[in-house]
Amino acid sequence: MDLSNSSPVITDPVAISQQLLGGLPSNLMQFSVMPGGYSSSGMNVGVSRLKIEEVLVNGLLDAMKSSSPRRRLNVAFGEDNSSEEEDPAYSAWMAKCPSALASFKQIVASAQGKKIAVFLDYDGTLSPIVDDPDKAVMSPVMRAAVRNVAKYFPTAIVSGRSRNKVFEFVKLKELYYAGSHGMDIMAPSANHEHSAEKVTKSLLQVVSGIEGATVENNKFCVSVHYRNVAEKDWKLVARLVNEVLEAFPRLKVTNGRMVLEVRPVIDWDKGKAVEFLLQSLGLNDSENVIPIYIGDDRTDEDAFKVLRQRNCGYGILVSQVPKETEAFYSLRDPSEVMEFLNFLVRWKKHSV
Numbered sequence: 001m002d003l004s005n006s007s008p009v010i011t012d013p014v015a016i017s018q019q020l021l022g023g024l025p026s027n028l029m030q031f032s033v034m035p036g037g038y039s040s041s042g043m044n045v046g047v048s049r050l051k052i053e054e055v056l057v058n059g060l061l062d063a064m065k066s067s068s069p070r071r072r073l074n075v076a077f078g079e080d081n082s083s084e085e086e087d088p089a090y091s092a093w094m095a096k097c098p099s100a101l102a103s104f105k106q107i108v109a110s111a112q113g114k115k116i117a118v119f120l121d122y123d124g125t126l127s128p129i130v131d132d133p134d135k136a137v138m139s140p141v142m143r144a145a146v147r148n149v150a151k152y153f154p155t156a157i158v159s160g161r162s163r164n165k166v167f168e169f170v171k172l173k174e175l176y177y178a179g180s181h182g183m184d185i186m187a188p189s190a191n192h193e194h195s196a197e198k199v200t201k202s203l204l205q206v207v208s209g210i211e212g213a214t215v216e217n218n219k220f221c222v223s224v225h226y227r228n229v230a231e232k233d234w235k236l237v238a239r240l241v242n243e244v245l246e247a248f249p250r251l252k253v254t255n256g257r258m259v260l261e262v263r264p265v266i267d268w269d270k271g272k273a274v275e276f277l278l279q280s281l282g283l284n285d286s287e288n289v290i291p292i293y294i295g296d297d298r299t300d301e302d303a304f305k306v307l308r309q310r311n312c313g314y315g316i317l318v319s320q321v322p323k324e325t326e327a328f329y330s331l332r333d334p335s336e337v338m339e340f341l342n343f344l345v346r347w348k349k350h351s352v
């Protein structure tokens, strides 16, 4: 795709957005408590607004605490500080989610004679997780691995970052990009971008007093980072984000790796982006195409689910700790991601 015209892979964004918005499943409709404690459906919920807010905030806080553990691992390519001996819990987890490196022969055997399409998350997959989101740079050797993969396989970056921002990190024009958790290729109607601008401003105001809290505008989505916030202040972050979102009924909050992701309440995610990319690239033939999606966080699970539902292709989770996942295989960190990508290139070079 020619990025110079900065036009993403889209068909008719307005029609698709209307279809998306019109097709909003009921479970995503906003639950609103009417004055006097009646829900929009007229049911007497008998629950005070404050009680509901407390439940929402505590739910968010539980999810924040369960997000990626505070592990200060310097895993920038070969400087992995994790202990050498195998962690029994990780070994037990790998029985269910085997290493994609150890399973490489099975993966390529199933791809023999078929087309492989590669989808790559950015943060925690191509770049190590670091404290400052602006410093999550990709190493030259990882860039070379991705560049080489793109020589043999259609390759896309699917990121929560804005499309422009993740392109600035990756710097490879020959790739396809789906930014803002897969929405940017759709160029949803401008009001999503407008909401993101407005909610960014509100979030910056409310978290400005919390040390370590930062807000990142990713065009159609906004990230509220709490990686550098003292755990005692996490509930305050959750409460403030929840309060701001009350004024934005078309936005929701989901969890990433020590980040609250503020996203439009539309039925669109990285999984839908992968389906859209496969279709628009003419790779929708599940008999002859093996999509491989590599990612590290909860938003990547939407893509893993799609591949599992299609019974075609492989999700690969990047994690150093056992996690519930829809992925088929696992890799420990970005250095193993790079090794896997290099395996793919070597296999293709020697099998043509």
Ligand SMILES: O=P(O)(O)OC[C@H]1O[C@H](O[C@H]2O[C@H](CO)[C@@H](O)[C@H](O)[C@H]2O)[C@H](O)[C@@H](O)[C@@H]1O
Pocket: 121, 122, 123, 124, 128, 129, 130, 131, 132, 133, 134, 136, 158, 159, 160, 161, 216, 218, 223, 225, 227, 256, 257, 258, 259, 261, 296, 297, 299
């Ligand atoms: O979909 P991704 O490409 O994985 O992007 C998801 C989020 O990644 C970034 O945040 C994460 O990485 C940061 C840098 O390593 C880290 O500081 C932060 O704690 C992680 O959550 C990015 O800043 C977010 O906007 C993305 O949504």
